[in-house]
Structure formats: structure tokens, C-alpha cells
Amino acid sequence: MRARRLTGSVAAIVVLSLTAAGCGLGGSDGGEATAGGCKVDEGNVGSGKLTGDVKGDITFQTTNVKKDFGDYFNGVIKAFEKANPDTKIKWIDDPGDAEFTQRLVADAQACTLPDVVNVNVNTAIALTKNGYLLNLDEKAPDAGKPFTNAMWKSSAYADAEGKKVHSVLPWYSGGILQTFNTELMEKAGLDPAKPATTVLGLFADAEKVAKASDGDYYAFLANPQLRIPADWQQMGIEVLSSDGKKFTFADDPKTVQWVEAMTSLYKAGGMPRDSLSSTQDPANVYGQGKLVYGPTNPNFLRFIQQNNPTVYEKTGVAPFMLDALGHTVGAPQYVGVASTSKNASTALAFAQFLTNAQNQLEWAKDPNVVIFPSTTESLKDPFFQKVEGTDPFAEARKIVANDRETATADEIALTPGELNAISAQIQLAMQGKKSAQDALDEAQSKANALIEQGS
Numbered sequence: 001m002r003a004r005r006l007t008g009s010v011a012a013i014v015v016l017s018l019t020a021a022g023c024g025l026g027g028s029d030g031g032e033a034t035a036g037g038c039k040v041d042e043g044n045v046g047s048g049k050l051t052g053d054v055k056g057d058i059t060f061q062t063t064n065v066k067k068d069f070g071d072y073f074n075g076v077i078k079a080f081e082k083a084n085p086d087t088k089i090k091w092i093d094d095p096g097d098a099e100f101t102q103r104l105v106a107d108a109q110a111c112t113l114p115d116v117v118n119v120n121v122n123t124a125i126a127l128t129k130n131g132y133l134l135n136l137d138e139k140a141p142d143a144g145k146p147f148t149n150a151m152w153k154s155s156a157y158a159d160a161e162g163k164k165v166h167s168v169l170p171w172y173s174g175g176i177l178q179t180f181n182t183e184l185m186e187k188a189g190l191d192p193a194k195p196a197t198t199v200l201g202l203f204a205d206a207e208k209v210a211k212a213s214d215g216d217y218y219a220f221l222a223n224p225q226l227r228i229p230a231d232w233q234q235m236g237i238e239v240l241s242s243d244g245k246k247f248t249f250a251d252d253p254k255t256v257q258w259v260e261a262m263t264s265l266y267k268a269g270g271m272p273r274d275s276l277s278s279t280q281d282p283a284n285v286y287g288q289g290k291l292v293y294g295p296t297n298p299n300f301l302r303f304i305q306q307n308n309p310t311v312y313e314k315t316g317v318a319p320f321m322l323d324a325l326g327h328t329v330g331a332p333q334y335v336g337v338a339s340t341s342k343n344a345s346t347a348l349a350f351a352q353f354l355t356n357a358q359n360q361l362e363w364a365k366d367p368n369v370v371i372f373p374s375t376t377e378s379l380k381d382p383f384f385q386k387v388e389g390t391d392p393f394a395e396a397r398k399i400v401a402n403d404r405e406t407a408t409a410d411e412i413a414l415t416p417g418e419l420n421a422i423s424a425q426i427q428l429a430m431q432g433k434k435s436a437q438d439a440l441d442e443a444q445s446k447a448n449a450l451i452e453q454g455s
Contacts (some may be wrong), residue, residue, distance in 0.1 A: 035339035036131040038111035044339045045131075050139035052345035055086035058115035060350065063333075064096035072363055080353050087346055101126075108132045113338040115347035116354070121331050121409065124168045128157040133167035133336040135159065140348055143169060146357055146375045150327065154408035155334070168334035169355045170374035170409065172364070175400035176328050178318040179294035179301065179392075181286070181311065188212040188292065195318040199231045202293075202321060203261040209292050210270030220293045221282050222271035224262060224426040225419055229412050231258060236324030239412050247418075247447045250440035259429050259436035266430045276427055287311055296320060298400050299370040301393045317396045319403060328403055329411040332374060372404050379404055414447075421446040 033042045043050060065073065077089045092114060094100055101123055107113045113132055127133045136143040144152040147170050156164040182192040188209040196202035206219035220226070229239045229249070237252045249255050265271060272285075286294040287308035294300060294315065305312045320328050335355050341347045353359065360373035361381055373379060384401035387394045414422070425443035428434045434442075 034131075036108060036111075036127075038132075038340045040340050041342070041344065044134065044139070044341065044344050047138050049141060050134070050345055050348060052343075053086075054084045054346045054349045056343040056346050057088045057090065058341065058343050058347045058350060059090045059092060060116040060354075061092045061094055061114035062118045063094050063100065066091075066093035068368055069363070069366065072366060076354055076359055080350055083353075084346070084349070087350075089350060108338075108340075111340050113340055115338050115341040115343060116351045117336050117338065118171070119168065119334050119336050121334070121411075122413070124334050124336060125157045127336065128159055128165065128167040131160055132339055134339050134341075134344065134348065136166040136169070136337075138165075139344075140352070143352065146355070146377065148374060148376050148379070148405050148407075150406050150408050151332065151374050151404070154410050155332070168336040169351055171333045171335050171355055172360065172371040172373060173330045173332035173404070173407070174370070175298050175372045175404065175407075176296045176320045176330065177298060177396055177399050177403070178296065178320055179286075179396075180316050180318075181289065181292050181294070181314050182316040183314045184209075184213075184217050184289070184292045185316075187217075190292075192316045195316075196321055198321050198323045199235050200257065200261060203265055206265050206270045206292075207268060210265060210268035213269070215269055217290050217292065218272050219265065219270040220291055221275040221278070221280065221285065222262075222266050222273075222430065223275055223278060223423070224430075225423045226282065227262075228419070228422060228426075229414060230329075233329055233412060234321055234323040234325050246451060247444045250437070250444035255440055256436045259426055259440060262426065263430045263432070263436065267432070276430060298372075298393075298396050301396055302370060305393060312392065315392045317392050317399060319399050327406040327408060329408050331411045331413060332409050372400055374404070376405070415450070417450050418447045421450060 033040050033045045035045050043052065060077070062073065073091060077091060081087050081089060094103065104113070104117070104119070104123060105126070108127060108130070113127075119127065124133070134140070144166060151170045152166070155168060155170050156166050159165050159167075178195050180192065180195065185192045189212060190205055190208060196205050209217070209219040232239050232249055232255060235254050235258065237249055237254050239247065239249045241248050266276070282291060283295050283300050283303055285291050287304055289311055294304070301312070301315065301317070304315060322328065335351045337344060337347045337351050355375070357373070357375040357377035360375050361378040361383065363369065364371055364373050364378065365383055379401045384397050387398050422443040425434070425439040425446070429436050429439035
């Protein structure tokens with residue numbers, strides 16, 4: 001598994017790490033046990049499978065889904081309570097704003113973390129490190145069976161002793177694929193049936209676009225922020241050291257190749273000149289029929305279908321470039337069970353019920369959302385596998401579902417500061433003001449300085 005670092009609400013997570021560091025899990029002493037400094041039931045920590053009746057009240061927290069998916073979640077809760085008559089679930093939906101992590105951290109430190117909680121990767125890392133989530137390897141040894149092997153294996157995070165453990169159940173993710181304007185590809189002499197299979201192969205095709213288009217259309221936008229570090233990971237570049245404490249991308253010759261390819265394409269006119277540092281949305285430019293390659297998020301297809309149906313009819317889809325890595329990476333949403341729960345057996349049962357194949361599939365079928373399950377059985381359902389006609393969205397659903405079977409959860413997320421620092425240097429190289437290697441060396445130095453500063 002590739003290295004991952006805390007990003008996002010870093011300050012709050014650092015506070016959690018500092019105030020709870022060393023607390024972790026504590027064994028019983030006179031009948032008491034601790035988790036993250038909180039007194040808990042002995043059965044919630046240590047070795048041995050979790051036991052206990054599924055009964056009592058628990059609190060379940062999601063992140064900004066109640067408005068659009070209230071009926072679905074109320075249905076899941078009702079079904080669970082019906083199957084377990086002595087249970088009662090209180091549902092809380094956090095708005096998921098900029099203070100989300102801080103609120104969750106505060107709950108954990110106050111020993112009031114919701115019994116079942118939806119978390120992102122960064123929050124899962126912090127809570128696991130400090131013992132606030134159940135160690136599923138100990139408490140539910142079979143918990144990983146419903147999920148794809150790649151997703152489950154890569155969803156393990158370090159506990160207080162630095163040992164990788166499973167503390168969260170994979171839930172849903174967005175997926176990734178190639179999208180392209182077939183008409184423009186053909187104009188450029190490219191075969192839509194044979195899209196690129198490597199990152200540098202994509203750049204080679206983009207050079208053909210630059211030569212054929214004469215500025216009437218482009219391959220994609222120039223801002224490197226749209227492509228890093230995703231391209232680098234797919235190329236097998238070690239972006240971070242194994243401990244996640246320093247950047248190492250400048251040490252790999254493949255990164256120089258990538259910057260040189262970006263520079264060559266920019267100089268050849270394969271990218272709009274004014275897009276080098278622009279924050280314009282590539283979906284909008286693609287919708288105007290000005291880009292050969294569109295965004296890689298499957299949800300983009302629905303956007304184009306609704307807003308630019310003429311362009312949608314010309315849109316083709318294909319698996320994402322797997323390149324040297326051999327699979328895609330992502331950052332799924334997770335469901336964790338608080339080790340501080342007073343009804344941990346009930347909380348665990350509900351978390352597993354929520355994330356089982358049937359419930360994941362049901363939500364994925366909602367026409368108002370474009371998400372992909374983490375369970376093997378769900379991904380094999382005809383909803384994903386049966387494609388009628390040549391509708392791009394239906395084709396994309398199958399492509400991404402098949403991709404999810406090998407996708408891992410180890411996407412590297414850069415902080416805004418790191419992304420800006422790295423991109424600024426690459427932009428200088430693309431303008432011919434620095435060599436690729438000099439730009440990367442400076443980018444790495446500046447990004448490492450940000451890590452040291454705790455940003």
C-alpha cells in the first residue's frame with residue numbers, strides 16, 4: 001500500500017494527535033479499559049471477538065446526505081430496527097462543512113463520538129491512531145469478506161503502536177475513467193476505439209491533437225493542478241516516502257518525463273494558453289466542444305448529458321490509464337464504529353448492515369447519485385454489468401464497476417498549499433523558464449518545507 005498523509009483539516013487532526021498521543025488502547029485494570037483516554041467496556045478493546053446482544057440505543061452520523069437521501073437512510077434504519085426490535089437508532093447528519101473534522105475530533109476527545117460514524121480517509125487515520133475506533137481485525141475478524149480484496153486490503157491504518165489495522169468498513173467511492181469527444185479524436189487522426197493506456201501515451205495522442213487542431217480545439221487544459229498527483233501515481237512514481245514524511249517525486253526520472261511532456265504539449269498548442277494557471281472548470285470547456293478529453297469523474301457524464309446533449313452524443317468512454325501502477329486509486333468514504341460505544345455490538349451490527357451488498361447496491365441505483373459500491377456482490381449486479389445500446393453513461397457504469405474490483409484506497413491527497421507550491425514550479429517549466437529537473441527539485445523542496453511546518 002502506498003503512503004498516505006493527513007490532509008484537509010490538518011490543524012484539528014494534529015491537535016487530536018498531540019492531545020491523545022500515547023493514549024491508544026489500554027487493557028483492563030481492576031475491570032476498567034481505555035480507548036483514546038476514554039473509559040470503555042473491556043470487550044471493546046484488546047484481543048477477542050466482540051460479543052453481546054444487539055439491543056439498545058445508538059447514534060449514527062452521516063455527512064451531508066439527509067436532504068437528498070433521507071428516504072433511503074430512514075428506510076435502512078427502519079429495516080434494521082424491524083430486524084432487531086430492541087434497538088433504536090438516532091440519526092445525525094453533519095453538514096460536512098470546513099469544521100467537520102474539528103467537531104468530530106472534539107466529540108472523540110470528549111468520549112462522545114457517535115456510535116457509528118461516516119468518516120473520510122484522513123479522519124479515519126487520526127481516529128485509528130488514537131484508539132477511537134474498533135479494531136475490526138480483533139473484534140470482527142470476518143468483517144472484510146463482503147468487500148473487494150483490493151479495497152479491504154488497502155483500507156488498513158496505523159494504530160497507536162504503528163501496526164496497520166482495519167478500523168473502518170469501506171462504503172462508497174466515485175470512480176475514475178477516460179472520457180473523450182469521439183468526433184474531435186477522429187479529426188485529429190486518432191481512433192476512439194483505441195484510447196491511450198498509459199499517461200505518456202495520452203500525451204503522445206495529445207501531440208497529434210495539437211498538430212491537427214490549429215487552435216480550433218485542444219487536448220485538455222494546461223493547469224498541472226488538474227493532473228497531479230494522479231498522473232504520477234499511475235506512472236508508478238513514488239510521490240511520498242514510505243512514512244509519508246517527505247516528498248520524493250523529484251527523485252524519479254519518470255517525473256521529469258511527465259513535466260517535459262506537459263511542456264512540449266503546451267508549446268505545441270495542445271492546451272489553451274490562458275489555462276496554465278486558470279481555475280476554469282474543464283467540464284464547461286469540454287461542453288463547448290473545445291476539448292478532446294473530458295474530466296475523469298463519472299458524474300461529469302451526467303452533467304454533460306443534462307447541459308450539452310449534442311456533445312454528450314459524441315462522448316466516448318474507456319477505462320482509465322492503468323500504466324505502471326496496474327490499477328486505479330481512490331479515496332472512499334468509510335463507516336467506523338466507536339470504541340467508546342456503550343452498545344458496540346449493536347453499533348457494529350448496524351455498520352455492517354448499512355454497508356452490506358444489498359444496501360450499497362440500493363443506494364447506488366438512486367438516479368440522483370453517481371456512486372460505486374465497495375462490495376464484490378454489488379459490483380457484479382446487472383445494474384452495473386448490463387449495457388444496452390451505446391449510451392456513454394451506461395458504458396461508464398460497467399467500466400468503473402469492473403475497475404472497482406481492483407481499485408485501492410491509497411490515493412495521495414495534497415494540501416492546497418502543497419499543490420500550489422508544486423504547480424507553480426511546473427508552470428515555470430512549461431513556460432520555458434526552468435528545466436524540468438530544476439522545477440521539480442524546487443517544488444519538492446518547497447513542498448517538504450510545508451510538511452515540516454505542519455501545513
